[in-house]
Amino acid sequence: MKKIMLVCAATLTFAAMTACKSGTTTDNNSGWVDLGLPSGLLWATCNVGADTPEEFGDYFAWGETQPKDEYTWDNYRFGSDQMHLTKYCSQQEYGLKGFTDSLTTLKSEDDAAASLGDGARTPTREEWQELMDNTTSEWTTQNGVKGIKFTASNGNAIFLPAAECKPHCHDNTGYYWSSSLIPDESFGPYLFAFSENGKEINDNFFRCCGFTIRAVRLPK
Secondary structure, eight states, rough: OOOOOOOOOOOOOOOOOOOOSSOOSSTTTTSSEEOOTTTOOOESSOOOOOTTSSOOOOOOTOOOOOOOOOSSSSGOOBBBBSSSBSSSSOOOGGGGHHHHOOOOBBBGGOOOOGGGGGTBOOOOOHHHHHHTSSSEEEEEEETTTEEEEEETTTTOOEEOOOOOBBOOOTTTTTEEEEEETTEEEEEEEEHHHHHTTTTEEEOOOOOOSSSBOOOOOHHH
């Protein structure tokens, strides 16, 4: 896939972070859905910061745990630009003064999904792929909101609204962070992207950009 890294800059207003309490659930009615996946993972009913499945919820830069007004390298937590990273860096050319730490997956202290408790976290690239491989999906409208619905063979389902990126990217397109960095490009994480034209694991954005998060966790 050809790289088209986007600049991160936007001005936004956010609501306080809340846990999702509505929608179809199968784990003690707690906002988590069992899709019968091989890993046993449960998927959250709503995005981090949302109260209903249709709400976009809060936006986060990759590795940051609080939403903010602007998404730029100027206010990014772990580096002033893609060539001066201070955490999660495996290549000296991208680290500040050659910094590397070989971290390629978000740690819980840097994961906004961890705020939900009970081991909640942002899904890895492989876990997004598992979701796609073991469910059927359809572009649909739910309560007036466009998005994608994943339905499992056990009859359970989750809906992801087409939450756009910040800054604005494309109308009616959903972007969701994974917790996984691109192996040879520490400035860019993988994310799940979808529209009415299809779905994919995407690698075209800088980590300072703002995206939504749909959490996963193991059963209790």
